[in-house]
Amino acid sequence: MAYWALEALDGSKTALSSLDRVEGTDPPAYKLGCVRGTTTPLLQMTDKIEIEVKELTEDSITFVLSGCDTSTANALRRVMIAEVPTMAIDKVEVLANSTVLHDDFISHRLGLVPLFSLLARWGDKELVPYRHGDAATYGTDSETGLPLDQTFRFNRDCDCMTTCPKCTADFTLEVACNQDETLEVTTRELKPDQPLRCYAADGRRREDDGDFEPDASAGGEHILLVKMRKGQKLHIRASAQLGIGKEHAKWSPCCTAVFAVDPTVIFSEKVYATMRDFVDACPKKVARPHEPRDYLVADGANEESCVGERERHFRFTVESTGALKPEEIVERAVLKKKLRDVQANLIAVVDNEEAIGRG
């Protein structure tokens, strides 16, 4: 079955690029792979790209992407994990801490708290409206006076010297335990300075379209930070900044982002004739009779059945940490921006160096 592994690793490319070399040769001489399909140029393949959303909940999305190459699907997955910007607590000032957990421990836990903000996104060095439209629709933040639909900047790109509300969302956590029972300090106590732009995720889905107002009603799922006993005190100032998962996993919006490939079971015509009922019994139709062009030519050429992968068909599951809605994670996987960046620089380099010319 080695030829299947070969194909699984390289997608359809092994088969495609080998096809030229094999033309005019009898199938048995061709040992490299299982020739299937045709050498359709990708530009034509793009027409066949299809997406079907199978399931969408408040924290996860399942969809099937078909018609693109494995490398594209994998690049999307990698970008969703590592390069979708979110807000996360990056700097912590501990003003008082008499709990059993030391400062660094609490700081680390705070860093990992998912913060919900639709305004965390790739932008230019200027503030970018989240949605194009009438800014007045969204109003301004009463604390900072900033328009509510304007995205956060990367701290490095901001014109402030250290931090400012355009690049940073500050939080205060001030708790003292005056009760006899153990007090559980959760992210509910993490009070945002800009509550409309960025706040600790609490597992509740918000309606879209400019409604940045956190749901004031009680409930939600809050994350336990530390437990306190009577007389203990905790006072922390924390600043959240924009970042990406490549820099630190706390900025990753995904719990999981995976894709799986559906199996294909191919029966030879002989087997199919006798096992027709079995094949038809499968509701997902994973099995199919082999077609004339599906000749298998590795050792054991006339195998009666084989299990392969359904090509160009990827079943994605993306789970959000709460920092973004799951569908936003997919939408914000801006691979295009990266490629355009490379392209622009490539052209610039070539223009600079005449020697390279077209070569």
Place this chain on the structure above:
Amino acid sequence: MVMPFTPPALVSPLSNTFWNKPDDFDVWRLPDDDSVQKVTVQKDTMVPNAVTLVIEREDHTVGNLLRMELLEDKEVLFSGYRVPHPLEPAIQLKVQTKSEDPGPVKAVDTAIERSVATLDKIGEAFAKAKARH
């Protein structure tokens, strides 16, 4: 009550002058002083129509995508990429074409163009699928 927040001295913008550890964001963004070029092109001296591109601050995401896209091109004889060192955020992309025109750089350019077209389609398809759901 909102207290003014002054970050501790060691996290000021000058912080990296106190130690020789690279900044965490160096893995994905180029230094502000233009000391590193995003893309450098090196012509292969031994093989005709071949170049090695060094793409800074990129990894398998772009490397594998471009490699596979280039392999779709009938004019491309060879294309491969590698991450020379796991601690250095750069990749090398080697491309050889059959002829001088389109040369390897042109091939990469069109590969990016095709890839972007695919991604646009994916974006559109996702928006439609979301609306349909």
